[in-house]
Amino acid sequence: MSEYLLEMKGISKSFPGVKALQDVDYQLKAGEIHALLGENGAGKSTLIKVLGGIYHPEKGSIFIDGKEAAITDVNAARDNGISIIHQELVLVPRMTVAENIFLGREPKGTFGVDKYKMTKDAQKMLDNFNVGIKADMEIADLTIAKQQMVEIVKAISFNCRILVMDEPTSSIADKEVNALFSIMRDLTKRGVGIIYISHKMSEIFEVCDRVTVLRDGMYIDTCNVPETTRDQLVSLMVGRELDQYYVRDYEASDEVVMRCTHISDGKKLHSRVKDVSFELHRGEILGFSGLVGAGRSETMQCIFGLTKGSKGEIELEGRKVEIRSAMDAMRYGIAMVPEDRKLEGLYHTQSVRFNSTIEVLDQFISHLYVNTAREAEITQEYIDKMHTKTPSQEQMVTNLSGGNQQKVMIGRWMATAPKVLILDEPTRGVDVGAKAEIYEIMNELTKQGISIIMISSELPEIINMSDRVYVMYEGRITGCINREDISQESIMHLATLETTGGNDHD
Numbered sequence: 001m002s003e004y005l006l007e008m009k010g011i012s013k014s015f016p017g018v019k020a021l022q023d024v025d026y027q028l029k030a031g032e033i034h035a036l037l038g039e040n041g042a043g044k045s046t047l048i049k050v051l052g053g054i055y056h057p058e059k060g061s062i063f064i065d066g067k068e069a070a071i072t073d074v075n076a077a078r079d080n081g082i083s084i085i086h087q088e089l090v091l092v093p094r095m096t097v098a099e100n101i102f103l104g105r106e107p108k109g110t111f112g113v114d115k116y117k118m119t120k121d122a123q124k125m126l127d128n129f130n131v132g133i134k135a136d137m138e139i140a141d142l143t144i145a146k147q148q149m150v151e152i153v154k155a156i157s158f159n160c161r162i163l164v165m166d167e168p169t170s171s172i173a174d175k176e177v178n179a180l181f182s183i184m185r186d187l188t189k190r191g192v193g194i195i196y197i198s199h200k201m202s203e204i205f206e207v208c209d210r211v212t213v214l215r216d217g218m219y220i221d222t223c224n225v226p227e228t229t230r231d232q233l234v235s236l237m238v239g240r241e242l243d244q245y246y247v248r249d250y251e252a253s254d255e256v257v258m259r260c261t262h263i264s265d266g267k268k269l270h271s272r273v274k275d276v277s278f279e280l281h282r283g284e285i286l287g288f289s290g291l292v293g294a295g296r297s298e299t300m301q302c303i304f305g306l307t308k309g310s311k312g313e314i315e316l317e318g319r320k321v322e323i324r325s326a327m328d329a330m331r332y333g334i335a336m337v338p339e340d341r342k343l344e345g346l347y348h349t350q351s352v353r354f355n356s357t358i359e360v361l362d363q364f365i366s367h368l369y370v371n372t373a374r375e376a377e378i379t380q381e382y383i384d385k386m387h388t389k390t391p392s393q394e395q396m397v398t399n400l401s402g403g404n405q406q407k408v409m410i411g412r413w414m415a416t417a418p419k420v421l422i423l424d425e426p427t428r429g430v431d432v433g434a435k436a437e438i439y440e441i442m443n444e445l446t447k448q449g450i451s452i453i454m455i456s457s458e459l460p461e462i463i464n465m466s467d468r469v470y471v472m473y474e475g476r477i478t479g480c481i482n483r484e485d486i487s488q489e490s491i492m493h494l495a496t497l498e499t500t501g502g503n504d505h506d
């Protein structure tokens, strides 16, 4: 018997212009949770896709229980006991939760697929997580967090020996994360080896036994988690010391730029936004905190003109404005980086340059010709500012790593120089170095008088970067906290505060 359940040896994989993996080794023991850590674009997902039979490496071999395994395709991976939760969701939107979980292995009855059994079995698995997902719901009707839970339930349902999780918790709530961790621990007791990818350092320390660090497609080191520190891991990842992650270094004015009053989504049933009122000051970073599902994103969608039938008043610089569409919002100088960059924002089969400048394109078009030099200049400015990892401006966005896609998206909206910039989970899936860069850019924008609304589920980010914080609970604002009073306690208190009439559970 080999000491290792899985060994990947000397794996190399290139894409045009990119050496995604160079001679990478990785070893997984049975019963361990082994983190894979690295900056955006370091090669984590690529390594996983090699293991999953999606990419074929130019070089290298894979051993399972000490025997070389030929993982030629996705089925071969599955036959070898490998199950993967990919970073991007791959569920079929117009099918039910149960159908997605059992896709390709539906239980058969006398008359074809036994839907009853399938739904019942799926429901049982879902109930283990206690997240209130119904097996007969369509995927498209679930929030992103819930879709992610379905992915997790599905992957675990394969009775695999090697479970890979590529940023499984990027959009799920703490309660669900805890359920996930306890299920992971159960699995390891049964000898399953888990490969865990996350940019959330606290998770690595909470749940992982060992950690392997990649940088620029190369193997850097493997450490035992109890014997390492956060700072050590960060410097292995970025190859330099990073001492300050969050610094808010600007004082906002008291001048009100935007005033929103009595905003609601106008829905009678399952309303997610109920009578929300708030003020935004010039040059301010206004945090929006709350539990996942509190209605923060939905509130911003109403303001940005994305919700048909939404109600309420919006005043911009003292003038009442009617925003019926995103176009209206943009015309008034409001920009929004949405939560789910996959569905809502990026043009995946277009280049980095196209995606970077699509919102400011009209600035380059004069007398019917596009100023391509200016376009390239803006694109380069944001590639440099954000340290976006791309072989060129022509690269298709779909080929960038997850975190780098996020950077393109944020850069695009920053380039429009809006009055109000709404950022929904701006650093989700972004590595520590890039986080610091995004914070720096946010500081810089506020100095130019731009006001930022930042929705974030990461408390340290809210606490350290916000000038004031509004907290929501079940569609309502439960309070506003001024800078000097912002703390984990004050936020959590408001985030779980019951308000009258807010008994509309999701």
Ligand SMILES: Nc1ncnc2c1ncn2[C@@H]1O[C@H](COP(=O)(O)OP(=O)(O)OP(=O)(O)O)[C@@H](O)[C@H]1O
Pocket: 015, 016, 018, 019, 020, 038, 039, 040, 041, 042, 043, 044, 045, 046, 047, 087, 389, 390, 398, 399, 400, 401, 402, 403, 404, 429, 431
């Ligand atoms: N299909 C592809 N075509 C071209 N380049 C690709 C492709 N897939 C990945 N790359 C490139 O390979 C490198 C490694 O990407 P990978 O997705 O493995 O990074 P990652 O470590 O998972 O990053 P993140 O934390 O952002 O998810 C990146 O430079 C990326 O742009």
Ligand SMILES: [Mg+2]
Pocket: 044, 045, 046, 087, 166, 401, 402, 403
């Ligand atoms: Mg990745």
